[in-house]
Amino acid sequence: MSSEYTPDAAESTGSGEGEARSVWDVVVVGAGPAGACAAHAAAVAGRRVLLLEKAELPRYKTCGGGLIGPSRDALPPGVDLPLRDRVHAVTFSLDGRFARTRRSRRTLFGLVDRPEFDQALVEAARKAGAELRTGATVTRVEQHGPAVPDRRTVAVVLSGGETVLAHAVVGADGSASRIGTHVGVKLEQVDLGLEAEIPVPESVAEDWAGRIHLDWGPLPGSYGWVFPKGDTLTVGVIAARGEGGATKRYLEDFIARLGLAGFEPAISSGHLTRCRTEDSPLTRGRVLVCGDAAGLLEPWTREGISYALRSGRLAGEWAVRIADAGDAVDARRQALNYAFAVKSGLGVEMGVGRRMHQVFARRPKLMHAVLTGFRPAWTAFTQITRGTTTLADIVRTHPLARRALTALDRGA
Numbered sequence: 292m293s294s295e296y297t298p299d300a301a302e303s304t305g306s307g308e309g310e311a312r313s314v315w316d317v318v319v320v321g322a323g324p325a326g327a328c329a330a331h332a333a334a335v336a337g338r339r340v341l342l343l344e345k346a347e348l349p350r351y352k353t354c355g356g357g358l359i360g361p362s363r364d365a366l367p368p369g370v371d372l373p374l375r376d377r378v379h380a381v382t383f384s385l386d387g388r389f390a391r392t393r394r395s396r397r398t399l400f401g402l403v404d405r406p407e408f409d410q411a412l413v414e415a416a417r418k419a420g421a422e423l424r425t426g427a428t429v430t431r432v433e434q435h436g437p438a439v440p441d442r443r444t445v446a447v448v449l450s451g452g453e454t455v456l457a458h459a460v461v462g463a464d465g466s467a468s469r470i471g472t473h474v475g476v477k478l479e480q481v482d483l484g485l486e487a488e489i490p491v492p493e494s495v496a497e498d499w500a501g502r503i504h505l506d507w508g509p510l511p512g513s514y515g516w517v518f519p520k521g522d523t524l525t526v527g528v529i530a531a532r533g534e535g536g537a538t539k540r541y542l543e544d545f546i547a548r549l550g551l552a553g554f555e556p557a558i559s560s561g562h563l564t565r566c567r568t569e570d571s572p573l574t575r576g577r578v579l580v581c582g583d584a585a586g587l588l589e590p591w592t593r594e595g596i597s598y599a600l601r602s603g604r605l606a607g608e609w610a611v612r613i614a615d616a617g618d619a620v621d622a623r624r625q626a627l628n629y630a631f632a633v634k635s636g637l638g639v640e641m642g643v644g645r646r647m648h649q650v651f652a653r654r655p656k657l658m659h660a661v662l663t664g665f666r667p668a669w670t671a672f673t674q675i676t677r678g679t680t681t682l683a684d685i686v687r688t689h690p691l692a693r694r695a696l697t698a699l700d701r702g703a
Contacts, residue, residue, distance in 0.1 A: 313456070314444055314456040314457060314458060315339050315340065315341045315455065315456065315457040315458070316333065316338035316339045316340065316457065316458050316459065316611070316614045317329075317330075317333040317338055317339075317340045317341075317457060317458070317459050317460070317461065317607070317610045317611065317614055318340075318341045318343065318445075318447050318455055318457035318459075318460050318461070319333070319340065319341070319342045319343065319421075319460075319461040319463060319607070319610075320343050320429050320447065320460065320461065320462050320463060320464045320469075320470055321343070321344065321462070321463035321464035321465060321468075321582075321584065322342055322343075322344035322348065322409065322413050322423065322425075322463075323352070323409055323463060323465065323582065323583070323599060324408070324409060324412055324582065324596055324599040324600050324603060325463040325581045325582025325583070325584070325599035325600070325602060325603035325606070326342060326344075326461065326463030326464070326581075326582070326603060327342070327367075327409065327412035327413045327415065327416045327603070328365070328367060328412065328416075328599070328600050328603030328604045328607060329461045329463055329581060329603040329604070329606045329607035329610065330342040330416040330419075330421040330461075330607065331367045331412070331415050331416040331419045331421065331604075331607065332367075332603070332604045332605075332606075332607025332608050332611075333421070333461075333607040333608075333610055333611050333614075334416060334419035334420040334421040335367075335419045335420075336607075336608070336611045337420075338611050338614060339420075339422075340416075340420065340421040340422065341421070341422050341424060341455065341457070342413070342416060342421050342422065342423045342424070343424055343427040343429060343447070343449075343455070344413075344423065344424070344425045344426075344427065345425075345426065345427060345428040345429070345464075346425065346426075347425050347426060348406075348409070348410055348413060348423075348425055349406035349407065349409065349410045350406060350409075351405070351406055351558060351560070352405040352406070352409065352562075353484060353486050353527075353560040353561065353562035354405045354486075354562075354595075354596070355402075355486070355516055355518045355525055355527060356375075356402050356403045356404060356405050356408065356518060356520065356525060356596075357378075357400055357401075357402055357503070357518060357594070357596070358372070358374075358400055358401045358402070358403055358408075358596060358597075359400045359594065359596075359597055359675070359676045359677075359678060360400065360675075360676060360677045360678015360679065361597040361600075361601065361678050361681070362400075362596045362597040362600055363400075363401070363678060364678055365597060365600035365601045365604060366412075366600065367412070367415045367416075367419070367604075369415060369418075370411055370412060370415050371411065372401060372403065372408075372411070373403055373404070373407040373408060373411055374401040374402065374403060375402050375403060375404060375519075375520035375521050376401070376402045376500060376501060376518075376519050376520055376521065377398045377400075377401055377402075377501060378398065378399045378400050378401070378402065378501060378502070378503050378676075379394060379395055379396070379397075379398060379399060379501045379502070380392055380393065380394040380395070380501060380502040380503075381393055381399070381502070381503055381504075381505060381672075382502060382503070382504040382505070383504075383505050383506075383507075383659060383662055383663050384504070384505075384506045384507070384659075385506070385507050385655060385656060385659040386506065386507065386508060386509045386655075387506065387544070387545070387548045389659065389663070391663040392502065393662075393663065393669050395673050397673075397677070398677075399673055399676045399677060400676045400677070402503075402518050402519065402520055402525075403520075404520060427449055428449060428450040429447055429448070429449055429450075429464065429469055429470070430448050430449065430450050430469065431448050431469060431473065432445055432446065432447050432448070432460055432462075432469075432470060432473050432578055433445070433446040433448065434446075434575075434576045434577065434578070438454050440456070442618075442619060443458055443577075443616075443617075443618075443622075444456050444457070444458060444577075445457050445458070445459070445460045445576070445577050445578060447460060457577075457614075458577065458613070458614035458615075459577045459578075459579070459610040459611070459613040459614040460577065460578045460579070460610075461578075461579050461580070461581060461603075461606045461607065461610050462474065462578060462579065462580040462581070462584045462585075463580070463581050463582050463583075463584050463599075463603060463606070464584050465582075465583045465584060466562070466563055466564060466565045466583040466584070466586075467563070468580065468583070468584035468585075470578060470580055470584055471580050471584045471585065471586070473575060473578060474572055474573070474574060474575040474578055474579075474580050474585075475571075475572050475575065476567060476571050476572065476573075476580060476584070476585060476586050477567065477568045477570070477571040477572075477586075478565045478566065478567060478568065478571070478586050479566060479567070479568045480531075480565070480566040480590055480645075480648075481531070481532040481563055481564070481565050481566075482512075482529050482530060482531055482532055482563070482564045482565075482593060483529065483530060483531070483532045483534070483535060483538050483561060483562075483563055484527055484528070484529040484561065484562045484563075484564060484593070485527060485528055485529075485538055485539060485542045485559075485560075485561045486525060486526065486527035486558075486559070486560055486561070486562075487525075487526050487527070487542070487546065487556035487558070487559045487560075488523055488524075488525055488556055488557045488558040488559075489523065489524045489525075489526055489546075489551055489554050489555075489556050489557070490522055490523050490554065490555075490557050491522060491523065491524055491551070491554055493522065495524075495551075495554075496519065496521065496522050496523075496524075499517065499519035499524060500519060501519075502519065503516065503517060503518050503519070504516065504517035504549070506545060507651075507655040507658060507659050508528060508530065508541050508545075508655075509537075509541060510530040510531065510534055510537055510538065510541065511530075511531065511652040511653070512530065512531055512648055512651060512652035513528060513529060513530035513531075513538070513541060514528070514529065515527065515528040515529075515541065515542070515545045516528075517549065523557070524551065526542075526545065526546055526549070526551065527542070528541045528542045528545055529564070529593055532563060564583070564588055564593045564595065565583070565586050565588070566586050566588045566590045566641065566645075567585060567586025567587065567641075568586075569638070569641075569642070571585075571586060572630075573585055573626075573629065573630045573633055573634075574626035574627075574629060574630055576619075576622065576626075577613050577614075577616075577622050577626075579606045579609060579610055579613070579626065579629055580606075581599070581602035581603045581605070581606035581633075582595070582598065582599035582602055582603055583595060583599065585602060585633075587599070587602050587633070587637055587641070588641075589640065589641065589644045590641060590644040590645045590647075590648045591644045591645075591647040591648040591651060592644070598637055601636070601637060602633055602637060605629060605632050605633060606629065609625055609626070609628060609629035609632070612625040612628075613625045613626060613629075639683050640681055640682065640683045642683070643682050643683040643686050643696075644682065646696060646700050647682065647696070649700060650696070650700060671685055671692075
C-alpha cells in the first residue's frame with residue numbers, strides 16, 4: 292500500500308482515512324539548473340512547491356561548466372555566481388593542429404563547478420519558499436487511475452510506492468528523464484560526452500588562467516575543450532553516440548597532446564546529451580518538461596545550461612497557470628502557451644544550431660579557418676558568448692550570414 296508525502300506530512304498525527312489529502316501546487320522533479328529555476332519561479336509566484344531530487348546535494352555532474360551571457364541573464368535574482376575563472380581568451384585548434392589564440396579585453400564568459408553552481412540555484416529556490424526533498428527517486432507519474440483523486444491532480448510515484456500529489460508537475464530530471472518518457476519526448480541527435488577533472492600544479496594552472504581551448508575533433512561533429520577552474524582543468528570531448536571507442540581515443544589523444552597525460556584525473560565520467568525533434572511534445576495534461584528532460588540543447592555546441600535556466604523559468608511560470616486551471620480545457624490552453632513560448636525562442640535557436648552542426652560536421656576545416664582568420668566571425672563569437680546577441684539573431688538580421696549558412700547547408 293502506497294504512502295503519501297504531503298506539505299503537512301511532517302506535522303500530521305494521522306487523523307483517519309476521511310482526512311482530506313493535501314496537494315502541492317507544483318512538484319518539480321530534478322534539482323539541476325532547470326528544476327531549480329522552475330521551483331524558484333513557481334515559489335516566487337506564491338505557490339506551494341516541492342522540489343524532488345534523487346541524489347544527495349551537492350552532487351557531481353558531467354559538464355564543462357561554462358556560463359555564457361544568456362545563462363547569466365536567466366539566473367534568479369540574487370544568485371551569487373561561484374565563478375572559478377573568467378574567460379578572456381580562446382585557443383582554437385583543428386584536431387591538435389593549427390592552434391591560434393584569440394583574446395578579448397572584456398570577459399567572454401565565466402566558469403563554474405557544477406556542484407557549487409547547482410547548489411546555489413537550489414538555495415535560491417528554497418529561499419523563495421520551495422521545499423527540497425533529496426533521496427527521492429521518481430518512478431512514474433499518473434494522471435488517471437486510483438492514485439489520482441480528481442482531474443486537477445497528478446500523482447508522482449516514488450520508489451517504494453510513496454505517492455506525492457500536485458496540481459502541476461515539471462519534469463527536469465535530466466536526459467534520461469522518466470517524466471520525458473511520460474510526455475513522449477522524441478529525440479533526433481544523441482551524443483556522448485566524456486570528461487576528466489584533472490588537478491594540476493600551480494605552474495600549469497597559471498598558464499591556463501583566463502583561457503579555454505576548443506579543438507575541432509577527428510570525428511564528424513566532434514570537438515574537445517579545456518576549461519580551467521583554479522587548480523583543476525576540466526578536459527572533455529563530445530561526439531555522436533555509437534562511436535564510443537573512437538571518442539575515448541580522441542579524449543586520450545587530446546589529453547596527451549596538451550601535455551596533461553602525466554596527471555591523474557580526480558574524476559572521469561561520461562554523459563549522453565539528447566536533442567529533441569522539432570515536433571517533440573513539451574507537455575502532456577498537467578505535466579511539463581524542460582531542460583535536458585525536454586531535449587532542449589544547442590545542437591552544435593551542445594551547450595545546455597542556458598537552455599535549462601531559460602526553459603526552467605518558463606516551465607515554473609506556466610506550471611503555476613496550469614495549477615490554477617479549473618478544468619482540462621484551461622490546463623491545455625496554458626500548456627500550449629508554454630510550448631509556444633519555448634518553441635518561439637529556444638526552438639528557433641535550436642533550428643539554427645542544427646544547421647550549424649551539419650555544416651561543422653562536414654567542414655570543420657572551414658569552421659576553424661573562419662573563426663581564426665575572419666574578424667567578423669570572432670566578433671560574432673564574442674557577442675554570442677557575452678549574450679548581446681544569438682546565432683539565430685545574427686542569421687536573421689545579417690543577409691551575408693544568412694546567405695553563407697544557406698549555401699554551406701546546401702553543400703555548395
